[in-house]
Amino acid sequence: MFLTDDFILKNSFAKQLYHEYAKKQPIIDYHCHLDPKEIFEDQNFTNLTQAWLAGDHYKWRLMRANGVAESLITGDADDYEKFCAWAQTLEACIGNPLYVWTNLELKRIFGIDERLTLANAASIWEKANQQLQTKEFSPRGLIKKMAVEVICTTDDPIDSLTYHQKLAEESFAVYPTFRPDKAINLQNSEFPAYLKQLAAAASKEITSYQTLVEALTVRISYFQQRGCRLADHSLSRLGEEAYDTAALEAIFQKRLTTGTLTNEEIRQFQTGLLIDLMRQYAKQGWTAQLHLMATRNNNQKLFQQLGPDSGGDAMGDDRLASGLSRTLAQLQAES
Known part of the structure; x- marks a missing residue:
């Protein structure tokens, strides 16, 4: 038999732990x-x-x-x-x-x-x-x-979360998860259009980096009121370079005016916004999940035909440890 009741359980301890405890969870x-x-x-x-x-x-x-x-x-x-x-x-x-x-x-x-x-x-x-x-x-x-x-779905900050509310009386819980990738990935061509959608959802005009953070904070509160306790971020790499709020503002304005950014500027913006959002998550008692080093949409022909999440992603091999260490150290210093 292939899939017996003891499939991949190789010893008595594994069988006991699974059948007497894990299986019932x-x-x-x-x-x-x-x-x-x-x-x-x-x-x-x-x-x-x-x-x-x-x-x-x-x-x-x-x-x-x-x-x-x-x-x-x-x-x-x-x-x-x-x-x-x-x-x-x-x-x-x-x-x-x-x-x-x-x-x-x-x-x-x-x-x-x-x-x-x-x-x-x-x-x-x-x-x-x-x-x-x-x-x-x-x-x-x-x-x-x-x-x-419990089911935690993956939801954009502009989502209404209507169906989460409609499922509130079910015997199982369906909670939203805050996934602001479209706000963080300012290098994407859709970024200016997305800012308009986010501004409408938050009822707040977005004209600067600070107002972007404020609009996302409004949506964090909206998600919090509807059961959200998790955030979820997909980033290929975190920045290692020093930056300040003025630098993030300059990058934001440069993106809206010229549309062209260096890789270093993209990483600075993404890391800075991630940290600002994590400050808000901490105030709400949320947990942040980080999906790091995936390279997205490698097959451009497939991406053009089917869009994202169609099987064209892969593991990345970029630098990770130093940027992650710097980010976590900064957050720890503020805790």
């Missing part, structure tokens, strides 16, 4: 990309492709590595054809976590104790799709089935 997910609107509306998935493949760029990435045509990944191919392409990919990636996760989900969630292959794809497709039409397998049904207690 609820899921508290403090970082995910589930859509609160989808959870609230609670519409059943039409089939396994929609549940598994429609929005999972990690699976897309693996399929591309296996030579699968894009039409069978994000294109207009039939859902069953896409599912078969995924099954065929799985057969070539034994040892990859996605191989284990896929088959574990089949067993634990659907009660299908078979390894997915192209040969049995049709029967698994039928068995799983039948279950997906039942109430137990709706988004909320699946959350309850897996004993999820």
Whole structure:
């Protein structure tokens, strides 16, 4: 048997800790990309492709590595054809976590104790799709089935958080997480347009670095009132160079007037704004999560066709320790 009750539990201590303690614990997910609107509306998935493949760029990435045509990944191919392409990919990636996760989900969630292959794809497709039409397998049904207690979604500062409020009476909690990447990544072409959206959400004109911080602070309070206790930042690198508020203001104005910044200026701005935001998080008693050294949208053709988060990111190899140390040291000195 592949996925026995003692899968990857190699000794008696591991078995005892898992079966007597860990297995009984609820899921508290403090970082995910589930859509609160989808959870609230609670519409059943039409089939396994929609549940598994429609929005999972990690699976897309693996399929591309296996030579699968894009039409069978994000294109207009039939859902069953896409599912078969995924099954065929799985057969070539034994040892990859996605191989284990896929088959574990089949067993634990659907009660299908078979390894997915192209040969049995049709029967698994039928068995799983039948279950997906039942109430137990709706988004909320699946959350309850897996004993999820807390879900923390990933939310932009301008989000209304309407669906978090609508889910407030559910048996599980859905909390927002403050993710201000679009405000920090001033090098992106969308930055000026985003400032207008942020200004509208905060009811505050943004004309300077200071008013940017103030607008984000307004939104932090808004998130706080709606259950948020976490922030989340994705940065490739933190700045090592000294800076002050005047330098951050000059960088902000330069971005709005010329649009061209050096890498050093970008890092100074990102690190400075991160620290200013962390001061606000500390006042609210929040915890900040840092996602560091990911290089985004490496495949520019893919990015132009599908946008961000489509499977074109990778691990970075830039310098990290010195900038992170400097940032944490500054925050510690103020605590």
